[in-house]
Protein backbone atom coordinates (compact mmCIF):
# COMPACT_ATOMS: atom_id res chain seq x y z
CA UNK A 1 0.00 0.00 0.00
CA UNK A 2 1.23 3.50 -0.86
CA UNK A 3 1.77 6.09 1.84
CA UNK A 4 -0.06 8.65 -0.30
CA UNK A 5 -2.61 7.62 -2.92
CA UNK A 6 -4.20 10.43 -4.88
CA UNK A 7 -7.06 9.57 -7.23
CA UNK A 8 -9.08 12.08 -9.20
CA UNK A 9 -7.94 15.15 -7.31
CA UNK A 10 -9.38 18.41 -8.60
CA UNK A 11 -8.99 21.77 -6.89
CA UNK A 12 -10.44 25.21 -7.52
CA UNK A 13 -9.94 28.79 -6.44
CA UNK A 14 -13.47 30.11 -6.75
CA UNK A 15 -14.47 29.65 -10.40
CA UNK A 16 -10.91 28.90 -11.50
CA UNK A 17 -9.97 25.23 -11.68
CA UNK A 18 -6.26 24.74 -10.93
CA UNK A 19 -6.07 20.90 -10.75
CA UNK A 20 -7.91 18.40 -12.98
CA UNK A 21 -8.46 14.78 -12.00
CA UNK A 22 -4.89 14.18 -10.86
CA UNK A 23 -3.44 10.83 -9.91
CA UNK A 24 -0.23 10.37 -7.92
CA UNK A 25 1.24 7.81 -5.59
CA UNK A 26 4.02 8.14 -3.07
CA UNK A 27 5.43 4.96 -1.56
CA UNK A 28 6.80 4.69 1.99
CA UNK A 29 10.22 6.32 2.05
CA UNK A 30 10.07 7.30 -1.61
CA UNK A 31 11.48 10.61 -2.89
CA UNK A 32 9.34 12.21 -5.59
CA UNK A 33 10.09 15.38 -7.53
CA UNK A 34 7.38 17.53 -9.10
CA UNK A 35 8.38 19.76 -11.98
CA UNK A 36 6.42 21.95 -14.37
CA UNK A 37 6.11 25.48 -15.69
CA UNK A 38 4.89 28.46 -13.67
CA UNK A 39 1.20 28.12 -12.90
CA UNK A 40 1.12 24.37 -13.64
CA UNK A 41 -0.42 23.66 -10.23
CA UNK A 42 2.59 22.40 -8.26
CA UNK A 43 2.04 24.54 -5.17
CA UNK A 44 -1.72 23.97 -5.29
CA UNK A 45 -1.08 20.22 -5.32
CA UNK A 46 1.11 20.35 -2.20
CA UNK A 47 -1.35 22.71 -0.51
CA UNK A 48 -4.25 20.33 -1.20
CA UNK A 49 -2.34 17.49 0.49
CA UNK A 50 -1.39 19.77 3.40
CA UNK A 51 -4.97 20.97 3.94
CA UNK A 52 -4.32 24.55 2.85
CA UNK A 53 -6.49 24.25 -0.28
CA UNK A 54 -9.82 22.35 -0.05
CA UNK A 55 -9.90 18.84 -1.51
CA UNK A 56 -12.58 16.11 -1.67
CA UNK A 57 -12.15 13.65 1.20
CA UNK A 58 -11.71 10.47 -0.85
CA UNK A 59 -9.37 12.06 -3.42
CA UNK A 60 -6.38 11.87 -1.07
CA UNK A 61 -5.61 8.74 0.92
CA UNK A 62 -2.80 8.84 3.47
CA UNK A 63 -1.88 5.51 4.97
CA UNK A 64 -5.06 4.16 3.36
CA UNK A 65 -7.35 6.68 5.05
CA UNK A 66 -9.17 9.57 3.34
CA UNK A 67 -7.65 12.89 4.42
CA UNK A 68 -8.81 15.34 1.74
CA UNK A 69 -10.19 18.50 3.32
CA UNK A 70 -8.86 17.85 6.84
CA UNK A 71 -7.39 20.86 8.60
CA UNK A 72 -3.66 21.48 8.44
CA UNK A 73 -3.14 20.90 12.15
CA UNK A 74 -4.81 17.49 11.97
CA UNK A 75 -2.61 16.61 8.99
CA UNK A 76 0.58 17.64 10.78
CA UNK A 77 -0.49 15.41 13.66
CA UNK A 78 -0.84 12.53 11.18
CA UNK A 79 2.65 13.11 9.80
CA UNK A 80 2.31 15.49 6.86
CA UNK A 81 4.65 18.50 6.88
CA UNK A 82 4.86 21.27 4.27
CA UNK A 83 7.82 23.61 3.83
CA UNK A 84 5.93 26.36 2.01
CA UNK A 85 7.25 28.53 -0.76
CA UNK A 86 8.56 31.69 0.91
CA UNK A 87 9.34 29.79 4.15
CA UNK A 88 6.77 31.60 6.36
CA UNK A 89 8.97 31.85 9.44
CA UNK A 90 7.82 33.64 12.59
CA UNK A 91 9.65 36.96 12.27
CA UNK A 92 9.70 37.89 15.94
CA UNK A 93 10.98 34.50 17.08
CA UNK A 94 14.53 33.16 17.25
CA UNK A 95 15.80 30.26 15.17
CA UNK A 96 15.32 27.88 18.08
CA UNK A 97 11.82 29.14 18.86
CA UNK A 98 10.86 28.70 15.22
CA UNK A 99 12.15 25.14 15.28
CA UNK A 100 10.23 24.39 18.47
CA UNK A 101 7.01 25.62 16.82
CA UNK A 102 7.33 22.62 14.51
CA UNK A 103 7.09 20.28 17.47
CA UNK A 104 3.71 21.47 18.73
CA UNK A 105 1.91 18.44 17.30
CA UNK A 106 4.10 16.29 19.57
CA UNK A 107 4.21 13.31 17.24
CA UNK A 108 6.54 10.69 18.67
CA UNK A 109 9.75 10.25 16.70
CA UNK A 110 13.45 10.74 16.32
CA UNK A 111 13.60 14.48 15.61
CA UNK A 112 14.91 16.93 18.22
CA UNK A 113 16.70 20.29 18.25
CA UNK A 114 20.02 18.45 18.53
CA UNK A 115 19.23 16.31 15.49
CA UNK A 116 18.18 19.32 13.38
CA UNK A 117 21.41 21.09 14.42
CA UNK A 118 23.28 17.95 13.39
CA UNK A 119 21.79 18.24 9.88
CA UNK A 120 22.22 22.03 9.68
CA UNK A 121 25.18 22.99 11.95
CA UNK A 122 24.87 26.65 10.89
CA UNK A 123 21.59 26.85 12.78
CA UNK A 124 23.19 25.84 16.07
CA UNK A 125 25.56 28.82 15.82
CA UNK A 126 22.62 31.11 15.14
CA UNK A 127 20.01 29.56 17.38
CA UNK A 128 19.36 32.73 19.43
CA UNK A 129 19.25 35.02 16.41
CA UNK A 130 15.93 36.38 15.13
CA UNK A 131 14.87 34.28 12.13
CA UNK A 132 14.45 37.24 9.79
CA UNK A 133 18.06 38.39 10.25
CA UNK A 134 19.33 35.14 8.72
CA UNK A 135 20.46 34.76 5.12
CA UNK A 136 17.95 33.28 2.66
CA UNK A 137 19.68 29.91 2.76
CA UNK A 138 19.71 29.84 6.56
CA UNK A 139 16.02 30.75 6.63
CA UNK A 140 15.32 27.85 4.31
CA UNK A 141 17.22 25.55 6.68
CA UNK A 142 15.03 26.78 9.56
CA UNK A 143 11.87 26.14 7.53
CA UNK A 144 13.01 22.59 6.74
CA UNK A 145 14.17 22.03 10.32
CA UNK A 146 10.82 23.23 11.66
CA UNK A 147 9.02 20.73 9.40
CA UNK A 148 11.33 17.91 10.53
CA UNK A 149 10.57 18.72 14.17
CA UNK A 150 7.01 17.46 13.58
CA UNK A 151 8.46 13.99 12.83
CA UNK A 152 6.80 13.77 9.42
CA UNK A 153 6.19 10.60 7.45
CA UNK A 154 5.78 12.82 4.40
CA UNK A 155 7.97 15.92 4.02
CA UNK A 156 6.82 18.25 1.24
CA UNK A 157 9.09 21.10 0.11
CA UNK A 158 7.92 23.84 -2.28
CA UNK A 159 10.81 25.32 -4.25
CA UNK A 160 13.55 25.19 -1.63
CA UNK A 161 16.03 26.50 -4.22
CA UNK A 162 14.14 29.69 -5.00
CA UNK A 163 16.39 32.74 -4.87
CA UNK A 164 19.37 30.90 -3.39
CA UNK A 165 22.94 30.74 -4.69
CA UNK A 166 23.99 27.43 -6.31
CA UNK A 167 26.45 26.63 -3.50
CA UNK A 168 23.72 27.13 -0.89
CA UNK A 169 21.28 24.96 -2.83
CA UNK A 170 23.93 22.23 -3.07
CA UNK A 171 24.49 22.51 0.66
CA UNK A 172 20.78 22.08 1.47
CA UNK A 173 20.31 19.09 -0.87
CA UNK A 174 23.47 17.51 0.56
CA UNK A 175 21.92 17.81 4.02
CA UNK A 176 18.61 16.32 2.83
CA UNK A 177 20.26 13.42 0.96
CA UNK A 178 20.91 11.22 4.01
CA UNK A 179 17.29 11.69 5.12
CA UNK A 180 15.94 10.00 2.01
CA UNK A 181 14.27 6.66 2.49
CA UNK A 182 14.45 5.51 6.08
CA UNK A 183 11.13 6.45 7.64
CA UNK A 184 10.23 9.50 5.61
CA UNK A 185 8.89 10.03 2.10
CA UNK A 186 9.63 13.32 0.35
CA UNK A 187 7.65 15.29 -2.21
CA UNK A 188 9.84 18.04 -3.62
CA UNK A 189 8.71 20.78 -5.99
CA UNK A 190 11.83 21.89 -7.83
CA UNK A 191 12.27 24.24 -10.80
CA UNK A 192 15.83 23.07 -11.48
CA UNK A 193 15.18 20.00 -13.58
CA UNK A 194 18.69 18.61 -13.20
CA UNK A 195 18.41 18.87 -9.42
CA UNK A 196 14.92 17.34 -9.48
CA UNK A 197 16.03 14.37 -11.56
CA UNK A 198 19.22 13.67 -9.64
CA UNK A 199 17.60 13.92 -6.18
CA UNK A 200 14.44 11.87 -6.74
CA UNK A 201 13.46 8.23 -7.24
CA UNK A 202 10.52 9.17 -9.47
CA UNK A 203 9.19 12.38 -10.91
CA UNK A 204 5.94 13.90 -12.05
CA UNK A 205 5.67 16.75 -14.52
CA UNK A 206 2.54 18.91 -14.31
CA UNK A 207 1.11 20.95 -17.12
CA UNK A 208 -1.90 23.22 -16.72
CA UNK A 209 -3.23 21.30 -13.74
CA UNK A 210 -2.72 17.82 -15.16
CA UNK A 211 0.00 15.17 -14.91
CA UNK A 212 1.83 15.31 -18.25
CA UNK A 213 4.61 12.82 -17.44
CA UNK A 214 5.59 10.40 -14.72
CA UNK A 215 8.36 7.85 -14.50
CA UNK A 216 11.53 6.69 -12.79
CA UNK A 217 13.87 9.66 -12.64
CA UNK A 218 16.73 7.67 -14.15
CA UNK A 219 14.53 6.53 -17.06
CA UNK A 220 12.89 9.75 -18.29
CA UNK A 221 14.65 11.47 -21.19
CA UNK A 222 15.29 15.16 -21.81
CA UNK A 223 12.96 15.00 -24.81
CA UNK A 224 10.14 13.54 -22.70
CA UNK A 225 10.61 16.19 -20.02
CA UNK A 226 10.76 18.98 -22.54
CA UNK A 227 7.56 17.86 -24.23
CA UNK A 228 5.75 17.30 -20.91
CA UNK A 229 6.91 20.71 -19.64
CA UNK A 230 5.98 22.82 -22.60
CA UNK A 231 3.38 20.63 -24.28
CA UNK A 232 5.37 20.54 -27.49
Ligand SMILES: Nc1ncnc2c1ncn2[C@@H]1O[C@H](COP(=O)(O)OP(=O)(O)OP(=O)(O)O)[C@@H](O)[C@H]1O
Pocket residue numbers: 013016018036037038039040041042043044045
Ligand atom coordinates in the same frame (compact mmCIF):
# COMPACT_ATOMS: atom_id res chain seq x y z
N1 LIG B 1 -5.05 31.96 -4.22
C1 LIG B 1 -5.31 31.82 -5.53
N2 LIG B 1 -6.41 32.37 -6.09
C2 LIG B 1 -6.68 32.22 -7.41
N3 LIG B 1 -5.90 31.54 -8.27
C3 LIG B 1 -4.79 30.99 -7.77
C4 LIG B 1 -4.43 31.10 -6.39
N4 LIG B 1 -3.26 30.44 -6.19
C5 LIG B 1 -2.90 29.96 -7.40
N5 LIG B 1 -3.82 30.28 -8.34
C6 LIG B 1 -3.77 29.90 -9.76
O1 LIG B 1 -3.73 28.50 -9.85
C7 LIG B 1 -2.84 28.07 -10.86
C8 LIG B 1 -1.80 27.15 -10.26
O2 LIG B 1 -1.01 27.91 -9.36
P1 LIG B 1 0.17 27.26 -8.52
O3 LIG B 1 0.66 28.29 -7.57
O4 LIG B 1 -0.28 25.96 -7.97
O5 LIG B 1 1.25 26.99 -9.68
P2 LIG B 1 2.78 26.55 -9.55
O6 LIG B 1 2.96 25.38 -10.45
O7 LIG B 1 3.14 26.37 -8.13
O8 LIG B 1 3.52 27.81 -10.19
P3 LIG B 1 4.96 28.46 -9.80
O9 LIG B 1 5.99 27.62 -10.50
O10 LIG B 1 4.88 29.84 -10.39
O11 LIG B 1 5.10 28.47 -8.32
C9 LIG B 1 -2.25 29.34 -11.48
O12 LIG B 1 -2.95 29.63 -12.66
C10 LIG B 1 -2.50 30.40 -10.42
O13 LIG B 1 -2.68 31.67 -11.00
Ligand SMILES: [Mg+2]
Pocket residue numbers: 042043044085158
Ligand atom coordinates in the same frame (compact mmCIF):
# COMPACT_ATOMS: atom_id res chain seq x y z
MG1 LIG C 1 4.46 27.30 -6.87
